[in-house]
Amino acid sequence: MRPTKPSASGRRSFSILPPLAVVALCLFFAPRARALSPAPETGACSLENAAPATVALVDEDLDLLIDDGRRAALTGLEFPPPPAQGAPERRAAAHKRxxxxxxxxxxxxxAFSGAADRWGRIPARVFAAKGEGAQAPLVSVGAALLxxxxxxxxxxxxxxxCAKAYLAAEAPAxxxxxxxxxxxxxxxVDAGAKGSGAALLQRKGMVIVEGKIHGLGQSAGAIYLNFSQKRIEDFSxxxxxxxLSILAASGIEPPRLIGRRARVRGLIETGFGPRMAISTPAEIEILDATP
Structure with missing residues (x-):
């Protein structure tokens, strides 16, 4: 059975309701609810414009194979690396879940985009029932995994x-x-810790760095947020x-960040010391209150 469009309460109904006794039994044995809220009906990361589909398989890349032949990627999530790169248990746990x-x-x-990526996957957000029974709310699968x-x-x-909602979901874990x-x-990684600059030069893949922004540097084409007084040796x-205008639209203005603590996510560039290029508000969080 395919679900109909969910109601304003975040619950979905079915065209054929199961017998009342079955519903009661499913609700009785349903897992204890977590803090995750039902998926919102409207907004940037909501059920709005989401369409019913059926998952045929979750493949080894943790993509969802839809029964109509499409492949959907849970965009905005970084899963543990494949077994060949270490941490097979964590990868297996995510696949099992x-x-x-x-x-x-x-x-x-x-779908976040009307076009598939270069691997033929639809960048997508996914919502599914949390628990059993017709009254089980729909929740964001991405937020639940985070x-x-x-x-x-x-x-x-x-x-x-979905950045704001996903970051809020990630925080408790x-x-x-x-x-x-x-x-x-x-x-x-604590950018202020001794030896953090050298350690960051060895990191592969996405890295998360936290620290206090000590100063600002400038060149003809870029602004540099320096997380230490040692601009070449340490992280920036x-x-x-x-x-800059994209970041400013979200209230992120580099001159106002001096003395503030921030958390950034991205790849480490090693050509001129450990650096990370960011271009969107989703890549930087300001961790303290406005002075």
């Missing part, structure tokens, strides 16, 4: 509308070292001047 939850199940699929510590938020440009956050390699963030 997705497979048990979604395989053969009806979902709502919201809350459970099975993935980290990755600032993919198509997922920018990150702060309590739940799931993949129990691995020191997955936690934020590079912002192209052409991206």
């Amino acid at each position: 997705l497979s048990e939850w979604l395989t053969g199940k009806d979902i709502f699929l919201g 809350e459970e510590g099975l993935a980290r938020f990755r600032p993919d440009p198509p997922a920018a509308p 990150r702060e309590t070292l739940r799931g993949l956050w129990s691995d020191p390699e997955m936690r934020p 963030v590079v912002i192209s001047r052409r991206d």
Whole structure:
């Protein structure tokens, strides 16, 4: 059975309701609800414009194979690396969770883009029933995985509308070292710690860095946020001047960040010391209150 469009309460109904006794039994044995809220009906990262679909399989890349032949990627999530790169247990846990939850199940699929990526995948947000029974609310699958510590938020440009919701979902797992956050390699790097600059030069893949912004540097084409007085040896963030207006629209203005603490996500560039280029608000969080 495919679900109909959900009501304003975030619950969905079916064209054929199960017998009352079955509904009661399903609700009685449903897992205890977590803090995750039902998916919003409207807004940038909501059920709006999401369409019913059925998941045929969750593949080894943790993409969703839809029964009509499409392939959907849970955009905005970074899963543990494949077994060949280490951490096979964490990768297997994420695959198991997705497979048990979604395989053969009806979902709502919201495409972030009308075009598939270079691997033929639809960048998507996905919503599915949390629990059993006709009254089970629809929740964001991405937010649920982040809350459970099975993935980290990755600032993919198509997922920018979900950045605020995904970061809020990730926070409890990150702060309590739940799931993949129990691995020191997955936690934020303290830019102020001794030797952090040299350590960052060895990092591969997406890295999360936290620290106080000590000063600003400038060149003809970029602004530099320096997280230390040692500008060449230690960590800095590079912002192209052409991206300044995009960041300013979200209240991120480099001159106002001096003395503030920030958390950034991205790849480490090693040509001129450990640097990270950012271009969107989803890649930087300001961690303290406005002075």
